[in-house]
Amino acid sequence: MRSFLPEADSKPMFAVYGDRDVMRFIPGGALADEAAVRSLLDRYADAQERQGFSSWAVVDRKSRRVIGDAGFGIFGPTGDVELGYTLARDCWGQGYATEAARGCLAAGLAELSTPRIIALVDEENEASMRVPKRIGMRRIETIQAHGRPHVLFAASRS
Numbered sequence: 001m002r003s004f005l006p007e008a009d010s011k012p013m014f015a016v017y018g019d020r021d022v023m024r025f026i027p028g029g030a031l032a033d034e035a036a037v038r039s040l041l042d043r044y045a046d047a048q049e050r051q052g053f054s055s056w057a058v059v060d061r062k063s064r065r066v067i068g069d070a071g072f073g074i075f076g077p078t079g080d081v082e083l084g085y086t087l088a089r090d091c092w093g094q095g096y097a098t099e100a101a102r103g104c105l106a107a108g109l110a111e112l113s114t115p116r117i118i119a120l121v122d123e124e125n126e127a128s129m130r131v132p133k134r135i136g137m138r139r140i141e142t143i144q145a146h147g148r149p150h151v152l153f154a155a156s157r158s
Contacts, residue, residue, distance in 0.1 A: 001056045001070060001100060003048060006041035009057055010034045012066040013041065016088045025122040026086065027146040047073070053112060055084065058100045060091075067091045070100035072108060072117070077145070080118045080154075081108060085131065092127065102135040109157055116156040123149040 004013075014037045016022055023030040031037050048054040055071035068087035075082040083104055085097045101119075108117050119132040123142065132153035133139070140152045 001058055001103065004041045004044050004055070004057045004069075006038055006045060009041055009066050010038040013037050013057075013069070016068050016086060019089055022086060022089050025125045025128065044069075044071075053081070053108070056104075058085075058087065058096060060096075067096065068100075070097070070104050072104065072112075075118060075120060078118070080116060081112060081114045083108065083117055083119045083132075083137075085128075097128070097131050098134045101131050105135050105137070105155055109155065116154045119153040120145055120150045121153065123151055 011034060014031070014034045017031040017037050017040065018033070020030045031040065044054045044056075053072045055069040055073065057066045058068040058070050059065065060067050068085065068091065070085040071083075073082050073084060074080070083101060085101050085104075087096055105117060108114070118140075119137055121129050121132065123129075129151060135155075137153035137155045140154050142149055143152050144150070
């Protein structure tokens with residue numbers, strides 16, 4: 001994983017963020033074009049500078065291809081640091097989300113001054129639901145978020 005390079009990464013990330021299947025459970029859905037992706041990646045860079053964390057590029061080690069994102073945002077209703085991940089459809093089911101989320105969670109708990117990190121997963125997103133469980137997050141409750149039921153997972157410092 002690495003910080004996004006907004007200009008260079010806009011095209012490969014449009015293949016991710018512009019895919020309706022990939023973005024099915026992401027609030028706002030698929031992005032319309034590379035300009036929208038560039039704007040999002042610019043916001044990630046700004047958040048990294050301002051907060052010290054953001055979403056980062058997930059890069060395949062062998063091909064060096066940018067295949068998605070993983071990292072942190074702020075969940076507005078609670079103010080918690082929220083772990084998220086998005087991967088290209090051809091990379092689903094290969095362990096990338098689990099590996100990236102595990103690394104983010106470990107780094108976040110070690111480096112961020114927050115009592116807990118949450119993950120919010122749409123109740124219908126069965127594949128994504130497995131990731132927080134695999135990395136040791138606990139299921140806390142089901143809540144309404146973005147107009148749909150979501151499962152709230154959390155991990156705290158030990």
